[in-house]
Amino acid sequence: MVFSEFLMTGVSTFVAVTVGVITIACIFLKWRFGYWRRAGVSYVEPTIPFGNLKDSFLGRRHIAYALQDIHNSIGDKPYGGIYLFFKPAVVLKEPQLIRDCMVKKFASHFQHRIANAHETMDPLLYKNVFMARGERWRTLRNHISPTFTSGKMKMMFHLVKEKAEVMADQIEIALRNKGQTIDMKELLALYTTDVISSCAFGIETNSLKDPKNEFRLMGKKLFLLDFKHLLNTLIIFVFPSFVKLTGAVFIQPDVTAFFRKVVWDVVSERESKGIFRGDFIDLLIQLKNTGQVQDTDTKENPVANGHDGNGNGLNNGRMEETNKTSPAVKSADRVLKSFEGDDFVSQVVLFFGAGFETSSTTGSFALFELAANPEVQDRLAEELDATLNEFGGKFSYEAVQGMRYLDMVVNETLRKYPPLAVLDRECIQDYHNEEYNLHVPKGMAVMVSLFGLHKDPKYFPDPERFDPERFSEENVKNIPNYVYMPFGEGPRNCVGMRFGVMQTKVGLAYLLSRFRVQLPEKLKGVRSLPLDPRIFVLGVKDGIPLVVSRRKQRADD
Secondary structure (H helix, E strand, O other), X not given: OHHHHHHXXXXXXHHHHHHHHHHHHHHHHHHHOOHHHHHOOOEOOOEOOOEOOHHHHOOOOOHHHHHHHXXXXXXXXXXXXXXXXXXXXXXXXXXXXXXXXXHHOHHHHOOEOOOOOOOOOOHHHHOOOOOOOHHHHHHHHHHHHHHHOHHHHHHHHHHXXXXXXXXXXXXXXXXXXXXXXXXXXXXXHHHHHHHHHHHXXXXXXXXXXXXXXXXXXXXXHHOOOOHHHHHHHHHHHOOHHHHHHHOOOXXXXXXXXXXXXXXXXXXXXXXXXXXXXXXXXXXXXXXXHHOXXXXXXXOOOOOOOOOOOOOOOOOOOHHHHHHHHOHHHOOOOOOOOOOOHHHHXXXXXXXXXXXXXXXXXXXHHHHHHHHHOHHHHHHHHHHHHHHHHHOOOOOOHHHHHOOHHHHHHHHHHHHHOOOOOEEEEEOOOOEEEOOOOEEEOOOOEEEEEHHHHHOOOOOOOOOOOOOHHHHOOOHHHHOOOOOOOEOEOHHHOOOOHHHHHHHHHHHHHHHHOOEEEEOOHHHOOOOOOOOOOOOOOOOOOOOOEEEEEEOOOOOOO
């Protein structure tokens, strides 16, 4: 009897506690998900407990589409409320509010990204300039920015050109031996892997001739196409408060070990033998040994964005404004005291990972659009032919940078397919905008949908149509500031955007000067390629197969 009574009492207590916990949890969630209603702000109805990104979190739909839907549902409001799980966040739509977040109030209110990695389990992600915060970020950014000036790009141009020539030669071989349909996404990934391996590590990986080499395999492991990696990526980049709880890791331990060994082997050899190639790792060695990168270029604004990579001007006067408002754009006025270990390695891995994946994606999307729009491809071919004639049959740095229509094609590709389709910032102190009646408390996430902006018919009529003329010298003046931002905006924009644009242009120039691309039957009539929800950056699930034919003899044939 005593035992039965004790058991019944225990069960009753357990049930009571369970009911109490569930009741408290329900009350908390109801209160938490009522944040925007209580604030009197228009919001998108969430799904408990996921908030507004359920399908993205479960790997059913790319986050670019989810945020685009939210952007569109806000209607004519300047901003709207959403929930990242049970945490309120705000999506900005009004360009002036985006300007405040990305530029004007950046230094005082919006310095940080949302993302945060595990310091000990994922050190190469945690320590790179993309993830860094506060004074550490400012110091790193100031010292790394000089490695991506136009003068430094010109130093590395010959390395990029060599790989583009190999890529074109490999297409010739493929046309002779394997028919005409080629997966352009994979081909360009091999090309950019070889480019970045050469420029970042000084290593000739020969991925174009040996697609199964270790560098290419490690590059694939950085962007694994499985649900676990997608989940870890979303936790790190969108729900970082769960990083320590879940142990989410983006760069796997074996990948970390591989890159550590490669980097220090290269550094040791160069320092012992006095080797200098003028590539990215040479500039980082200079930073490690002297605390700064020697800047021999004319001072350039590291924040200018929404342009062709040459400084041709989609910024519409934003340079001066940014320079006045943020200390992050000033020249580094102090020497970097410590740049050893994973602090060094992480910057090289960031350059490798971001450089090969985003540029190959942009290039392959451009080829798809050119195949789908043969009249655009014809006009670009004419410009390429004229440029080769003018420069004696060879593409030089000046020749590629001077091709205005190529620039327009790349800009329009980046409009339809921005590599990272969502911009984000974390508020570091309470922000209030009286004009728009917006209050953002400290710690809240602020998000901007690039798919939403870039495909808003208010700014880009018939947005699914591929039209490089949007970026002609005359028409580009009509694009408002802060609606076209393929590389982000403000002091935390993409530090390597010049290099990314350069290698994309060079690859397209060499390929299209010799070949023509057409759509296979299964892609005819497709206006925009569907995105693979398993990868955080933009990508397609089954590659981009295109029919390739030889357009003309090479200049040296």
